Structure formats: structure tokens, C-alpha cells
Amino acid sequence: MLPPPGTPGTDLPVRAVLGELTAALAAHGTAVLVAPPGTGKTSLVPLALAGEGTVLVAEPRRVAARAAARRMASLLGERVGDRVGFSVRGESRRSAATRVEVVTTGLLLRRLQADPDLPGVDTVVLDEVHERQTDTDLALAFALDVRATLRPELRLLAMSATAQAERLSALLGDAPVVEATGALFDVETVWCPPRPPVQPPLGTRVDPRLLDAVADTVRRALTETGHDVLVFLPGAAEIGGVQRRLGGLDVDVRPLHGRLPAADQDAALTPGPRRRVVLATDVAESSLTVPGVRVVVDAGLARTPRVDLSRGLGALVTVPASQAAATQRAGRAGREGPGRVYRLWSEAEHARRPAAPEPEMATADLTQVALELATWGAPGGVGLALLDPPPDAAMAVAGQTLRTLGAVDDAGRVTDRGRRLSAVGAHPRLARALVDGAPLAGRRRAAEVVALLSADSSPRSDDLVAALREARGGHGPWRDEVSRLERAVPDVRRTDLTDDQAAGLVTALAHPEWLARRRPRTERTYLLAAGTGAELPQGTALSGAEWIAVAAADRAPGRRDARVRLAVAVDQATALEVGAHTDGPEVTWRDGDVRAARVERLGAIVLTERPLPDPDPELVAAAVAEGLRTEGLALLRWTPAATNLRERLAAAHAGLGDPWPAVDDDALRTALGATPQVRAARSRADLRRLDVVAALRALVPWQVAGTLEDVVPEKITVPGGTGHRVDYANPESPTASMRVQEAFGWSETPTVAGRPLRLELLSPARRVVATTGDLAGFWTTGYPTVRSELKGRYPKHPWPEDPARAVPTRRAKPRP
Numbered sequence: 001m002l003p004p005p006g007t008p009g010t011d012l013p014v015r016a017v018l019g020e021l022t023a024a025l026a027a028h029g030t031a032v033l034v035a036p037p038g039t040g041k042t043s044l045v046p047l048a049l050a051g052e053g054t055v056l057v058a059e060p061r062r063v064a065a066r067a068a069a070r071r072m073a074s075l076l077g078e079r080v081g082d083r084v085g086f087s088v089r090g091e092s093r094r095s096a097a098t099r100v101e102v103v104t105t106g107l108l109l110r111r112l113q114a115d116p117d118l119p120g121v122d123t124v125v126l127d128e129v130h131e132r133q134t135d136t137d138l139a140l141a142f143a144l145d146v147r148a149t150l151r152p153e154l155r156l157l158a159m160s161a162t163a164q165a166e167r168l169s170a171l172l173g174d175a176p177v178v179e180a181t182g183a184l185f186d187v188e189t190v191w192c193p194p195r196p197p198v199q200p201p202l203g204t205r206v207d208p209r210l211l212d213a214v215a216d217t218v219r220r221a222l223t224e225t226g227h228d229v230l231v232f233l234p235g236a237a238e239i240g241g242v243q244r245r246l247g248g249l250d251v252d253v254r255p256l257h258g259r260l261p262a263a264d265q266d267a268a269l270t271p272g273p274r275r276r277v278v279l280a281t282d283v284a285e286s287s288l289t290v291p292g293v294r295v296v297v298d299a300g301l302a303r304t305p306r307v308d309l310s311r312g313l314g315a316l317v318t319v320p321a322s323q324a325a326a327t328q329r330a331g332r333a334g335r336e337g338p339g340r341v342y343r344l345w346s347e348a349e350h351a352r353r354p355a356a357p358e359p360e361m362a363t364a365d366l367t368q369v370a371l372e373l374a375t376w377g378a379p380g381g382v383g384l385a386l387l388d389p390p391p392d393a394a395m396a397v398a399g400q401t402l403r404t405l406g407a408v409d410d411a412g413r414v415t416d417r418g419r420r421l422s423a424v425g426a427h428p429r430l431a432r433a434l435v436d437g438a439p440l441a442g443r444r445r446a447a448e449v450v451a452l453l454s455a456d457s458s459p460r461s462d463d464l465v466a467a468l469r470e471a472r473g474g475h476g477p478w479r480d481e482v483s484r485l486e487r488a489v490p491d492v493r494r495t496d497l498t499d500d501q502a503a504g505l506v507t508a509l510a511h512p513e514w515l516a517r518r519r520p521r522t523e524r525t526y527l528l529a530a531g532t533g534a535e536l537p538q539g540t541a542l543s544g545a546e547w548i549a550v551a552a553a554d555r556a557p558g559r560r561d562a563r564v565r566l567a568v569a570v571d572q573a574t575a576l577e578v579g580a581h582t583d584g585p586e587v588t589w590r591d592g593d594v595r596a597a598r599v600e601r602l603g604a605i606v607l608t609e610r611p612l613p614d615p616d617p618e619l620v621a622a623a624v625a626e627g628l629r630t631e632g633l634a635l636l637r638w639t640p641a642a643t644n645l646r647e648r649l650a651a652a653h654a655g656l657g658d659p660w661p662a663v664d665d666d667a668l669r670t671a672l673g674a675t676p677q678v679r680a681a682r683s684r685a686d687l688r689r690l691d692v693v694a695a696l697r698a699l700v701p702w703q704v705a706g707t708l709e710d711v712v713p714e715k716i717t718v719p720g721g722t723g724h725r726v727d728y729a730n731p732e733s734p735t736a737s738m739r740v741q742e743a744f745g746w747s748e749t750p751t752v753a754g755r756p757l758r759l760e761l762l763s764p765a766r767r768v769v770a771t772t773g774d775l776a777g778f779w780t781t782g783y784p785t786v787r788s789e790l791k792g793r794y795p796k797h798p799w800p801e802d803p804a805r806a807v808p809t810r811r812a813k814p815r816p
Contacts, residue, residue: 012040037331053122090480201318227294261476379412504570529603625673655753720808
């Protein structure tokens with residue numbers, strides 16, 4: 001199928017390695033192709049491979065899939081749908097003659113899950129593997145699993161625009177690596193950071209002054225060059241902002257992003273009679289070629305998913321684009337001739353940027369990933385060849401969400417309901433909202449709301465109902481998605497719900513933990529059922545609503561509360577029907593004491609609370625133990641005797657180990673919480689009255705309890721009969737202090753807590769002159785020095801030459 005050499009648009013660098021590539025695939029079954037942007041890998045490689053059978057090409061984005069199919073069809077002089085076709089959500093153009101079909105990686109996953117054999121497919125090509133989207137990572141792992149277990153003859157090619165060949169090759173079974181080198185044309189770099197500097201992005205907010213600078217740079221590029229300009233911006237909102245700032249220019253300003261209708265995307269990719277300024281997100285970064293472009297203006301930002309696992313908040317955030325992404329963007333300018341890239345940051349800042357973007361697997365909400373893995377039969381990814389294992393914490397949260405949805409069982413295996421949710425082809429929460437919401441709100445309305453919630457970016461309004469009505473007046477991807485979702489669930493009878501009621505119900509089904517009630521005496525601040533505070537934006541039409549169902553929220557760095565991006569007002573009855581509504585006794589440690597009440601709540605939202613006069617003693621004991629855990633041992637009354645006993649037990653455990661109990665803070669909080677004395681406490685006051693000495697003694701096993709005074713005595717008796725207190729403040733080194741003369745006659749150091757007692761030997765003036773744990777050695781090596789130094793200073797005190805045999809004394813020599 002590959003057009004012959006000399007065919008316009010086909011003499012690209014990758015053509016020189018096509019023979020090597022096809023031979024590698026034929027011999028090994030897998031291969032890795034590394035080729036920079038603009039070398040022709042997306043358009044020429046599938047056509048070359050189609051000579052050996054049908055080819056399925058997976059692209060990360062719908063716009064890229066459609067554009068790649070159109071490009072290949074044009075090289076063959078055919079219509080899309082003949083030998084080259086495509087399939088994306090809501091649109092498919094293919095026929096019985098199709099030999100190369102381009103799909104999104106998400107659609108490839110659906111086909112693999114539905115029929116892992118991929119009947120009729122001879123080669124799978126995964127493009128732009130370097131972008132590390134979760135769908136691409138999963139598709140690669142699943143395809144390798146199919147080759148290993150079902151179809152060893154299935155050929156698999158991973159294509160990357162940046163060099164990560166060694167990792168890919170190893171993952172694909174030491175696959176051959178083929179590299180296409182040589183840029184088409186040189187690209188000049190112009191560093192033009194805004195002056196004065198602008199604020200870095202915060203969440204999804206971009207400083208408007210950066211958009212001013214982008215617009216000024218576009219005007220400069222149009223003046224300094226005579227070519228079309230491709231501008232990279234992080235999202236649709238920024239594209240709209242720059243488009244407004246470029247009003248009045250004698251050029252065609254064309255937006256390009258995933259939310260646009262197909263006709264508008266095609267218009268941005270088609271040269272016209274006038275110069276074009278194409279304002280694009282990163283959809284134009286890799287596999288997508290924008291014809292006619294010789295100039296790139298790069299704002300230097302990217303939008304990437306992040307998830308706050310502790311609060312369950314996921315959102316897109318704006319970050320500096322990586323060096324690899326900037327290189328790919330610049331390469332768009334060198335496709336058709338020498339080009340130029342204007343970068344709105346400094347060369348020094350470029351050197352500090354990350355080399356490559358983080359894998360989406362490391363930062364995103366993994367609920368859908370976890371369901372895909374469970375549906376495949378590999379919960380958690382066990383046994384699959386993944387470029388990076390999913391993070392444990394994110395997978396644990398995802399697993400809990402799936403269990404709550406009934407999508408997996410306790411062992412992580414997919415359920416029948418989970419398979420049904422997976423087949424919807426949406427995030428499991430949204431699939432649940434569609435499947436459970438269609439019988440209640442009607443199939444059409446449920447599909448409309450879910451399509452709106454699954455859009456790539458948030459609507460302009462924070463009021464979901466207003467956004468829904470606006471979407472109905474438009475056309476394009478949203479309508480296509482509604483139709484697709486309608487087909488995913490059975491038809492049901494119409495209901496009498498209004499738009500507001502249907503939107504609220506479906507949104508609540510998607511995120512029941514984000515149902516929220518307005519805080520008292522406020523208009524825009526709420527408490528989510530999940531326990532996080534949330535705030536509506538100023539000027540919102542939802543202000544004052546008692547209950548809302550939140551569809552989208554994020555949390556800015558440094559802020560405690562979430563910011564509501566999209567929500568709908570609901571009534572309390574809907575909230576109680578959908579949310580985690582409970583009504584029962586609660587005994588907790590709160591505000592410094594045990595609190596017992598009968599509480600009706602929706603998650604963290606307390607609806608009613610009534611005193612509980614006779615709480616369950618077991619619940620009270622658990623609350624007291626929680627108080628000890630959270631507030632610490634200061635709740636108890638630590639007398640000198642209790643403190644001394646704790647120090648002695650600590651020394652016994654340090655010196656002898658088990659069965660002597662550990663009495664550090666963590667161990668003691670746990671151990672005391674289980675003792676009868678603490679379990680009998682019913683309040684903070686009871687804890688203060690507790691006999692801590694008795695509680696500590698109760699922790700000592702009976703086997704050693706009788707030896708306590710021998711193992712860790714409070715006092716040690718010297719040869720002269722005097723008792724000296726042992727200091728156990730340092731459990732590793734119990735210590736006793738005495739004058740040197742009191743230790744006379746002691747030939748061996750006494751043992752305490754299984755180790756020699758540390759002795760502080762004092763002068764007659766009670767100053768430390770020596771410290772030892774080896775008294776016999778001290779008499780031999782250390783004492784002579786002490787004796788020579790102190791004998792003249794304290795002549796009234798005995799200083800015998802053989803202290804180990806001398807008589808101990810506390811007194812000076814008798815007067816003659």
C-alpha cells in the first residue's frame with residue numbers, strides 16, 4: 001500500500017528504515033521505532049506494514065486519529081473509509097476494503113476487553129508511547145498479554161518520538177529497535193520570556209498577562225515571518241483568551257482542541273487563502289501535523305491530571321511543559337522548511353525543566369485503570385508487562401471505590417456489575433451514574449449529564465443545569481458522546497423529573513461523597529459528605545442553595561477547602577436517597593472527652609444529634625482508647641511513683657527484651673487502652689483518677705512480675721550497707737551515684753536490667769571524678785590516677801592502695 005518513491009509527501013526520513021522495520025517485525029514479532037516529530041512515522045509506517053496484513057493503529061487523541069487517517073488516505077489518493085479508515089467515539093469511517101484502521105487507545109482497550117483475539121488484525125501499532133497516558137500503557141500491556149497467551153503471531157510495534165528505546169525494547173521481549181534520524185529542516189529558537197515576569201500557574205489558573213504576552217508574540221511572529229503560526233496553549237479557556245486578544249488581525253485565527261466539532265478541527269488543519277494562526281492544545285504536539293506551519297509560538301505550559309488521595313479530589317493542573325514536550329512542539333515548525341519557534345520562557349529556565357513529563361499512571365486517579373485491570377483478569381496489574389507499576393496508595397483508593405460501586409469483590413476480581421460498568425467506556429463513577437441513573441432520570445437525560453461530566457474540560461458556567469442547556473444548543477463531540485452513551489444502556493420509560501432534578505440525581509450518583517450542605521450563616525461555603533469543606537465561586541447562581549451535588553472540584557495549593565467548579569442544586573430527599581445516610585448511636589472522643597449521642601448523618605454531614613444516656617460500654621471503652629491514642633498519655637495522672645515505675649520497666653525491656661513490656665508512648669497507648677483499668681473509664685475525669693502504678697504493674701507478665709525488684713531495683717546497696725537510688729531516666733544505661741569511698745570492697749559491678757550498672761563515682765565534695773560500668777577494671781587502671789589527684793586535696797578521707805579490699809565508708813578518717 002505504500003506509495004512509490006517520489007509521491008508528494010512521502011519522501012520523509014522514516015522511509016529509509018521501513019525495510020529494516022518490516023524485517024524486524026517479521027523476524028521477532030515485536031519492534032520499537034524511535035522517530036522524531038515530522039519524520040513520517042504516523043503516516044508512512046502503517047501503510048508499509050499493511051502490505052503484510054491488516055493494521056490497527058492506536059493514537060492517544062481523537063483529533064490525531066482522524067487526522068492520521070485523512071493524511072494516509074490522501075497519500076493514496078483515496079477517500080477516508082476505503083483502504084484507510086478510522087474509528088473514534090461517536091464516529092467511524094471504515095469499510096470491507098479497509099486495511100489500515102486508526103483508533104484511539106481508549107477504543108483499542110474496549111476492543112481488547114470485548115474480544116482479546118482481535119480477529120482480522122495482523123499488526124497493532126501503538127503511536128506516541130512516550131506520552132505515557134494510562135490508556136496507552138494498558139493497551140501495550142494487554143497486547144503483550146494477547147501475544148503471550150492467545151495470538152503469538154500478532155505483530156506489535158511501539159512508536160515513540162523520544163528516546164526511551166531500552167525500556168520499551170525490554171518490555172517487548174528484547175525487541176529490535178529501529179531509529180529514524182535526521183530532522184527535516186532546522187528550527188531557530190527565539191527565547192522571549194514576558195517582561196515583567198508573570199505569575200506561575202496555580203491549579204488551572206494562568207496569569208492573564210501571559211496570554212497578553214502570547215498574543216504580542218504572535219503579532220511579532222506574523223511581522224517577522226511570512227508563514228502560518230501554530231500556538232501551543234494549555235487548554236480551551238486559554239485558547240479562547242488569546243483568540244479574543246487577536247481580534248482584528250488580517251489572518252484566520254483557528255482554535256484546535258478536543259472539544260471542538262470535527263468540522264472545526266478539520267478547518268484548523270486545512271490551509272486556506274489567508275495566513276492562519278492555529279491556537280492548539282497539546283493535541284498538535286506529537287502525531288498530529290498542521291500543514292503550512294513554519295512558525296511555532298509556545299506558551300510553555302501543559303495540563304496534566306493530579307489526584308488528592310486524602311480528599312478524593314482529582315483535577316487538571318497547569319505545569320511547565322517538559323523539555324521533551326518543548327522539543328516536539330518546536331519540531332512542528334521544521335516539517336515543510338526552515339522554521340522558527342518562539343518560547344515564552346528563558347533558556348536558563350528551560351535547563352531547569354524536567355526532561356520528560358511524568359507518566360499519567362503516577363499522578364492520575366486510577367479507578368478506571370483498576371477496573372480495566374480487574375476486567376482483564378489481572379487485578380492490580382499482577383502478571384502484566386507494565387512500563388511502571390501503579391502506585392500502591394492510588395490503587396488502594398481505587399480498589400475501595402470499585403468495591404463501593406460493586407464493581408469488584410473483596411479479592412479485587414471483577415463482578416458482573418463491574419463488567420457492565422467497564423463496557424460503558426467511561427470512568428467507573430460516571431458509568432455507575434449512567435447505569436443507575438437511566439431508570440430514574442431517563443436514558444437520554446442520564447446520557448446528557450454523564451457526557452457533560454466526562455468532557456475534557458469544564459463548562460464556562462459552574463451551574464451544571466445552565467451548562468447542560470448550553471450544550472444542547474450546540475453540536476459536535478458532546479452530542480456524539482450522548483448518542484454513544486444512550487446505546488450503552490437499555491431504553492427505559494420516560495420519567496417526570498425536571499432537568500434540575502435529573503441533573504442533580506445523576507451527578508449525586510457519580511459522586512455521592514461530594515453531596516454538600518451549606519454551612520450555617522454562609523451563602524457559598526459547604527461541607528462535603530466526604531468531610532472536606534468546599535466553596536462556590538463569587539457571583540454563582542447556586543449561591544444560597546441548601547444542598548448541592550458537586551460534579552467537579554479541586555483544591556488550590558495551600559488552601560484547606562476545595563473550590564467547586566461545577567455543581568447542581570439538589571433537595572435533601574435526593575441527597576439522602578443517594579448518599580451514605582446513617583442513623584445510629586455514636587460514641588466518640590471529641591472535644592477532649594467521651595461524647596455519646598444518636599446521630600443521623602450523611603457521611604460527615606450531621607443532620608440531627610440527640611444525647612445518648614446509656615451508651616454501649618464497649619463503644620465507650622473504644623472512645624477512651626481513641627482519646628489516649630490522639631491526645632496522649634498526658635490524660636493520665638503521672639505521679640512520681642508512676643513515672644519511676646515506667647522508667648524501670650523501660651530499662652528492663654531495653655536490657656532483657658520480652659517478656660518485659662515495651663512502655664514507649666506508642667506501645668503504652670495501645671497496651672493501656674486494653675487494660676481493665678482503662679476500659680472501665682467512662683470519661684476524662686475517670687482517666688485522671690486512674691491508678692497508673694497499678695495499670696503499669698498489670699502489664700508485667702506473671703512469669704517475671706515477682707522478679708521486678710531484683711531486675712530493676714529502686715535502690716542498690718553498697719558494701720557498707722547504704723542504699724543508693726538507681727536513676728532509670730536513660731533506659732539503656734541505669735545509673736547510681738556514690739562517693740568513691742562507698743564503693744570500696746566492691747570487686748564486681750552489680751547488674752541491673754541484665755547489664756552492668758553504670759556507676760558515677762564522686763569526690764568527697766560530690767563532684768563526678770569517674771564513670772564506669774567495669775568496677776574491677778577501674779580499680780586497676782582508673783583509680784590510681786584519681787587517688788593521686790585527690791589524696792592531697794582530701795587528706796581526711798581514706799585513699800587505700802587496694803580499694804577492692806578496703807573497708808567502705810561514708811565518713812572521713814577519725815581524728816587522731
